[in-house]
Amino acid sequence: MYRILSRHFGPQRWWPARTPLEVIVGAVLVQNTSWTGVEHAVANLSRLRLLQLDRLVQVQASRLAGIIRPAGCSRVKARRLLTLLHWLKTRGGLDQLRHSPTSELRAELLAINGVGPETADSILLYALHRPVFVVGAYTRRILTRYGLMRGDEDYEKVRVAVEKALPHRSGLYGEFHALLVRLGKTHCRPVPKCDGCPLE
DNA sequence: GCCCAGGTGTTTC
DNA sequence: GAAACACATGGG
Numbered sequence: 208m209y210r211i212l213s214r215h216f217g218p219q220r221w222w223p224a225r226t227p228l229e230v231i232v233g234a235v236l237v238q239n240t241s242w243t244g245v246e247h248a249v250a251n252l253s254r255l256r257l258l259q260l261d262r263l264v265q266v267q268a269s270r271l272a273g274i275i276r277p278a279g280c281s282r283v284k285a286r287r288l289l290t291l292l293h294w295l296k297t298r299g300g301l302d303q304l305r306h307s308p309t310s311e312l313r314a315e316l317l318a319i320n321g322v323g324p325e326t327a328d329s330i331l332l333y334a335l336h337r338p339v340f341v342v343g344a345y346t347r348r349i350l351t352r353y354g355l356m357r358g359d360e361d362y363e364k365v366r367v368a369v370e371k372a373l374p375h376r377s378g379l380y381g382e383f384h385a386l387l388v389r390l391g392k393t394h395c396r397p398v399p400k401c402d403g404c405p406l407e
Numbered sequence: 408g409c410c411c412a413g414g415t416g417t418t419t420c
Numbered sequence: 421g422a423a424a425c426a427c428a429t430g431g432g
Contacts, residue, residue, distance in 0.1 A: 221413095238414040244430060245413090279412090279429035287415085323415050343413050388413055397411070411432085418425070 287321025
């Protein structure tokens with residue numbers, strides 16, 4: 208699948224961000240939201256020169272919510288982002304994270320309210336370049352449609368299965384995840400709901 | 408107008 | 421414990 212998609216779509220150059228901090232911001236903002244809204248929100252932050260840890264972490268939650276409004280769920284995401292940034296600050300900033308093993312960072316990220324497995328792994332892979340595969344909604348949907356999964360497997364099981372099937376390289380994991388999203392957007396739409404259908 | 412989007416946490420049965 | 425719900429905005 209990786210080879211076919213890679214040949215068909217070409218390099219995806221993910222994550223679409225200029226800095227690791229921008230990856231972290233985007234990872235929270237994109238939760239259950241389309242990317243265009245995130246772009247607007249990030250542009251707002253950029254315009255206000257807030258895409259720096261020391262500045263961003265000081266912004267009041269209510270104000271941040273207004274700035275990131277286009278990303279949706281803005282009050283929730285403002286709170287989540289600030290919690291994550293506070294952790295990052297106490298951790299000494301992004302550069303300091305290089306010294307910690309992936310498993311340790313993953314556990315710390317998952318302990319933060321608002322950081323689930325996909326957000327944590329997106330940060331590990333795309334901001335810190337750790338070889339961790341990111342399991343998204345498209346990953347599940349596509350692998351299930353092609354009969355490679357039942358569909359009810361939990362996040363960890365899918366992640367480990369994909370990691371075992373591919374070379375352990377962050378660049379490759381990053382491309383594959385991006386390619387699955389690219390494929391899913393145009394060729395793997397969700398099954399329409401049949402509410403009230405007697406056959407359901 | 409309805410469904411969906413690169414999830415996660417809380418509430419409910 | 422699974423299932424339903426809340427979070428909110430923008431685009432098809």
